[in-house]
Amino acid sequence: MSAPRRAGRLSVERLRDALSERDSAILESLEKYRFLDKAQLEELHFFAHASEETGARTARSVLARLVRDRLLCRLKYRDVGGLRGGSSGYIYCLGPVGLRVLHANGARWRRPQPSMLFVDHVLAVSQLAVDLHRLAREGRCELLSIEAEPACWRAFSKGMAGGETLKPDLYVALGVGEWESHWFCEVDRGTESSTAILRKCRAYQAYWASGAGQEAGGVFPRVLWIAPSERRAQAIERAIRTSSHLERDLFRVTTAREAAARMTELNGDKGGLQ
Numbered sequence: 001m002s003a004p005r006r007a008g009r010l011s012v013e014r015l016r017d018a019l020s021e022r023d024s025a026i027l028e029s030l031e032k033y034r035f036l037d038k039a040q041l042e043e044l045h046f047f048a049h050a051s052e053e054t055g056a057r058t059a060r061s062v063l064a065r066l067v068r069d070r071l072l073c074r075l076k077y078r079d080v081g082g083l084r085g086g087s088s089g090y091i092y093c094l095g096p097v098g099l100r101v102l103h104a105n106g107a108r109w110r111r112p113q114p115s116m117l118f119v120d121h122v123l124a125v126s127q128l129a130v131d132l133h134r135l136a137r138e139g140r141c142e143l144l145s146i147e148a149e150p151a152c153w154r155a156f157s158k159g160m161a162g163g164e165t166l167k168p169d170l171y172v173a174l175g176v177g178e179w180e181s182h183w184f185c186e187v188d189r190g191t192e193s194s195t196a197i198l199r200k201c202r203a204y205q206a207y208w209a210s211g212a213g214q215e216a217g218g219v220f221p222r223v224l225w226i227a228p229s230e231r232r233a234q235a236i237e238r239a240i241r242t243s244s245h246l247e248r249d250l251f252r253v254t255t256a257r258e259a260a261a262r263m264t265e266l267n268g269d270k271g272g273l274q
Contacts, residue, residue: 019071
């Protein structure tokens with residue numbers, strides 16, 4: 001069934017009852033990650049088809065229906081950061097009816113008007129999550145927990161300095177072999193100065209020093225900076241290495257291409273910090 005232009009409570013309830021398990025999972029993914037493009041949605045929810053062509057064709061049909069019923073909203077996207085090799089296309093977010101389907105209390109929907117730089121960053125974070133889901137399906141890790149913003153934010157006290165909220169892009173807990181691996185992820189798009197990066201590093205160090213992270217999870221996640229290129233990764237690594245008063249073992253630096261594989265390696269990064 002289609003949602004009328006002004007969907008009432010009963011219309012929304014009927015639409016909710018008519019959704020397939022995959023439809024509901026798509027809405028939940030978009031609530032969690034905020035923006036996903038078609039390729040990312042295919043990787044998350046249309047991977048079990050006989051061929052990639054069949055999956056892509058099914059995705060087009062399903063997504064068109066969800067947009068038609070205003071469960072999803074579709075935005076034109078121009079790839080400003082090169083995440084898709086300079087391509088352009090549609091990205092998806094929750095629509096007004098989709099928000100009401102997920103939140104029966106009538107959460108208010110606002111038409112998204114994000115900047116392309118913001119969308120580029122969110123899609124880069126989403127891509128890391130998509131890559132980790134794929135590695136989990138391949139049996140290379142167990143995805144124990146993955147939290148996007150704002151669920152991954154952590155509030156803590158800095159003593160006399162008052163409270164602060166740490167805002168990672170992603171928190172991930174993985175099972176790799178017999179070990180657990182915990183990460184706070186910072187997805188860099190090459191737009192921040194070294195001063196801003198070191199300021200964020202000091203915020204992580206303050207959270208580690210507070211002990212709040214260890215109390216919550218037993219170990220403190222390592223912080224993984226994820227750069228768009230090897231050159232940028234080297235610049236971030238050099239800034240951290242040459243900065244005074246930083247606990248360098250808190251931080252790791254890699255590229256977007258290597259990030260998911262790096263997080264699933266059995267090496268000295270396993271377990272996190274005490």
